[in-house]
Every structure is written in structure tokens, then in C-alpha cells.
Amino acid sequence: MKKIGIYPGCCFQGADIHNYDITTKFLENMGLDGILLERAACCGGGVIDDTNKKVVYGLNARNIALAEKEGVDLYTPCNTCYMIIAKTKLALDSDPELKEAVNKILAEEGLEYKGEAKIYHTLNLIRDFIGLDEYKKRIKRQISGVKIAPYYGCHVLAPNEVAVDDPEDPTILREILEPLGVEIIEGYQNENTCCGHHAGFTNPKQKERLAIKPLEGAKEAGADIVATPCPLCHKAMDGQEEPILQVTQLINVACGNTPEETFINVNKTEVKLSL
């Protein structure tokens, strides 16, 4: 059984605690052995930068070093955690002085950032770690008669240096959703507009104005459900007329889990799937 390190971000905390179960079920369905990186810390969430950018580099060097100590790559389902950790890896790998300085402090905890572990998000995990052929073999049933609008969210496509697919013509989400038997609706209005999650505290009105836009576009194009890989986009956009789910929830259902087992019933906007 292939092993993968599960990075616990804040999307596994508090009211979003079920995201951890969705994630472990997804890995189980994919035949992977998920190793929880128990001593991993918050990626900074774009908020610790407000205190000290260098702490963010240190935190994530440590997170990656914890995976390396276990001899595994690091996987997070969250777009933002992915982006911030991958950006840190780029910074450390291109700046030997920064790497050395961080490693000097990490050594006191018996850790070392080597730069060997790869950083995975659900999308590139399926394509590059599991493989699309193996992924398709694990789909047990089809979710038929439902029109799905893929919604990537920003942080898997920007900045370009850490994008998991060609940011100008991404196809990975379609390639992952199609084998589930669903009909794909692409090219809808505002499909690339940000969900606004990160303005949720700094300006809640800004978040509300943005979150509705992709949903309205998807509804107008005839989609029944919007599917995003990102738990933060999901949280920001759930509760409107058009329902939104996480891609891993749909995968889990297609792999044989009941909608309840993958927490589709926790959605604020009700979703009905015909199986």
C-alpha cells in the first residue's frame, strides 16, 4: 500500500471537522495509506503573514520536514494550504541561505528540510501520484443524470509557479469528474471568479458579493451542482440556491460510500444525487 502524509490544516478543525473524514475516506477508496502528520502546524493561512512572513516559511519548512521524516510526500485537500506550502518549497529550494537558516533551527527539534517531499493537492494527487487509470479502476458506480459545473478555485491555478495544471486551459478537474458518470458544464459565467473566502473576516460583504457569482453563472448555464476540490471555496459558497460539493465527496459516493458517509447531508444547501 502506497503511503501519503496527510497535512492537517484548519479545514479539519471546528465545524469543518468532517473534512478530515471525507479526506481519509477518499484516500481509503484510492487504496492509499494516509499517515496523519500529527505535529504539523497551521500553514499561516495568509494571516500569519500579517505578523511575520518569515514565520510562514519556517512553519511550512517544518511541515514538509515532518513528512520527510516519515518518508512520505505531503497531501492537503485545501487550495490555500497547497499554495502556501508549495510557495514555501519554491522559496526554500531557490534560496540556500534561507534553507540553511531554517534548518539550523529545525535541527533542535530533530527535523531537517531536505526538499525531497512533493506537495500534493487532490487534483495532482489523482493525476500524478495515483494515476488517472488507477483512479478510474477504483470508481464502482456512476452518478448519472446530474450536471456538474467544475470550479477550481484560485490557489491551484495561481501563482503560475505552483499551478497544478495549465492555468490558461486547465483540464484536470474535468478529467477527474467525467469518470464519475456526470455531465460536465464548462465555460459558464464567472467560473474563474474568486469565492471571496479570504475576505470573510476582513470584509464580509466583499465575500458575500463574490461567493454568489460563480454559483449564479453555473445555475444559468444549467448546472445542478458546482464541484470544487477546495474545502474553503465549499465553505464560502455553500448556503446559496445553487448547491456546491467537494470533488472528493462525489468521488467517495462513486466509490461506494453513501452520501451520509461522506457528509453530503451536512451541506447547508440540500443536494440530491441519483445513483
Place this chain on the structure above:
Amino acid sequence: MEKIKYTVKIKRYNPEEDRSYWQDFDVEVEDSLTVLELLMYIKDKIDSTLTFRAFCRSAICGSCAMVINNRAGLACKIQAKDKIKRGVIKIEPLKTLKPVRDLVVDQEPAFDKLKKIKPYLEPDPKVVPDNTKVESLVMPEEFARYDKQTDCILCMACYGQCNAIEGNPEYLGPFQLTKVFRFLMDTRDGMDVKERVKLAEDNGIWDCVQCQMCFAACPKGIASCEDILELRRVAKDIGEDNVATRRAKFWFESVYATGQIDKFNLAKVALDNEKGDKIKENLEKEFKERGIPEDEFGPKPFDGIEQFQKFIKKLEKEI
């Protein structure tokens, strides 16, 4: 040099009819063209009415920013052949500015916002000599703090890709906020820090959604989104008390104490009002209904948290 065939899909705008429409141009051209040279070829050989703004062809004047395959950038800096996706290149005007004709947009609203933030140095008499015979020195390590930001050529690619403007048309914009940061960091600037930060706050730093699109768009590699985080940090450090600065402080304290952000208490602490209390109450109710034990409402420190705390302290001091 090789000739290649592809379709150029251009979003045009006719002001006489106030109508936007897509038009396809099938071309067979050398594979060495930049997107700007491609547009010039179309104007020269196919449709002389095609309108776009361009000048230096060297990525320095900042005239030819447009959206190519959903991403803003400078037409003169981008190789056309790299942008052919399934036989097509898609070209549109910058998204958050009104088109004047075809790919030319009205830049005035963005310049008006730039004027609002006072994009100029107000010399600090303690630093800047009062005569022209003595130089006003800036040390290399001082300049390094805003060196990158001085590369901005006002092309507006970041502005044309900004999600925060989609949500709030009054939002100042990425390059405008980078400009605030640039002057704030300048050792010669005499404007009060609070005044500079205030200029960045009204429809500014708190509306940014951190989507990273400004960084992805910038032909000079400037990350306005990161400059905005720096401005938020300065706002916090000069003692501003609002929902965002309270959130930032609590976030750091919580991660320091447990390794994770305490989302159970975050809204209560950050909002610091009845709404925040209500959010916590509702969470508590939800957790109880879902059978989550009370000691799991918030994060618990992981084993070896003391070592982690030493790590954070050292990071702050030594890096």
C-alpha cells in the same frame, strides 16, 4: 522559422453600437511572433479596423496589457505560439476597465484611484537635505525593501485581473496598493505612517481576497497581494484595532499556543461583538448536536509544543 496555422479569437467592442462580440481570425504566420506582432499582422493583413494600444514593444511602456487566454499580461512580452491552446488563442480587453474600442480600455478610473493614494514622496526634512548640493542617500539594504515594487510600469495587467474589483468596483486596486507600500518603505518619505496606511484602507487592503491573480498577471513579477499583507501588518503594528487586526493577532497567538488556529473562538475574538458571541453559541450548539466532545471544540496542543514554541521564537529572532 516555421509557419503555423491557428485561430485568433478576439473580443471586440463597437462603441457606436455599444456591443461586445467575439471575432475569429484564421492566420498562418511565423512561429516567432509575439502576441502584439500577431495583432499587428491581423491589423495589417486582415482587418485594419482592429484597435489596440501599443508602443515600445519591449515590455517597458506598459501600453499593451490585455487578457490572453483568461490571464492578463503584456502582448509584447508573450510569445504567441506558447498561447495556442487546442488551435486557438483567446484575446480580450482588461476585464475590470470599460472598453473604448476593441482591446483599448479606459484607464482613467484606475489612474484616479492611483491619485487618491498620493503616489509621490513627501520628503522627510530630517533625512532629505534642503538643497540640491547634498545627495539624499538611500542605503542598498534600505532600497532592497521596495526595489522590486519600483519596477511597476503602470500597465494595469494586475488591475485587469483583480477579483477584489469584481466584488467591489470601488476597490483601489493592486498596483495602487503596491505604490502605498513602496512609499511607506522609503526611508526618505516624511508622511506620517498612519496617514499612508489610512490611504490604503478605504476600499483597499481589507477588501483584497488574496487570490494571487495580480502576482500571476504582473509582467515584472511584483506580488501586490504580498505587499497588501505587509500593509495589513503595518496597520496592526501601529495599533489599529479592527476585526482584521484582532483576527491576525488571535491567529498567531492560537497557532503559537497549540500549533493550529482555534476556529471555535476566532469569530468571537475577531468580531468582538454580539454577532461574534452568537457565532460561537451556534457552533457550540452544532458541536453538541453532532456529538463532538467538549475538549475537541478547539485545537489541543500537540506533543512537544514547547519545542515548537521555541522554534517560532527563534524564527522571529533569527530569520
